[in-house]
Amino acid sequence: MTKRRFAIRSAFVLVMVTALATPAGSAQTAQQEEPAPAKAGKLINVGDILSGELNAMKTRGGKRGAKVSTYQITSEPRRLPPPSGLCNLETGPETFQLVITSDAQAAQLKGKVGKEISVKVDEVACAEAAGQMSEAVITKWSVVTKN
Structure with a gap:
């Protein structure tokens, strides 16, 4: 009986790891595709x-x-x-x-x-x-x- 419980638990862990790893992988690719940081705005002088x-x-x-x-x-x-x-x-x-x-x-x-x-x-x-x-x-x- 312990072998059967171990197999069920390990199958459950495997399913959870693959389910959680997939969104993390797609999030990393989304971060890589982000645009370059915004440039500084134009200068504001006295009188503007x-x-x-x-x-x-x-x-x-x-x-x-x-x-x-x-x-x-x-x-x-x-x-x-x-x-x-x-x-x-x-x-x-x-x-x-x-x-x-x-x-x-x-x-x-x-x-x-x-x-x-x-x-x-x-x-x-x-x-x-x-x-x-x-x-x-x-x-x-x-x-x-x-x-």
Whole structure:
């Protein structure tokens, strides 16, 4: 009886190994056929226009601070001017946090959340602080309206 149980178990193991090995083999061939990695986006200079979808997030300032709206633009990958470069990313940053310096700027962005907007970039750098949720930070900017 033990020989029969051993034969059944070994047949079951053989079936399982072949069933699991087939998808792994096809996955390896799929990985080999992947396209080359994406190239870095075009350079964004001071005065250039950055377009993308505007997102808003609520963040808490300080240990028990009030909730503050933080805005970011999601765009195609862009390179930053030196010395920031690619921000330690393969293709450059895709999310850009907009730093709000006045209530007027916050009012401009409040009604445009979830929509496509364009901003003129006056100062941009890589995100470095722990509280920044984007890959790059635009500290000076202005909204560009379409005519």
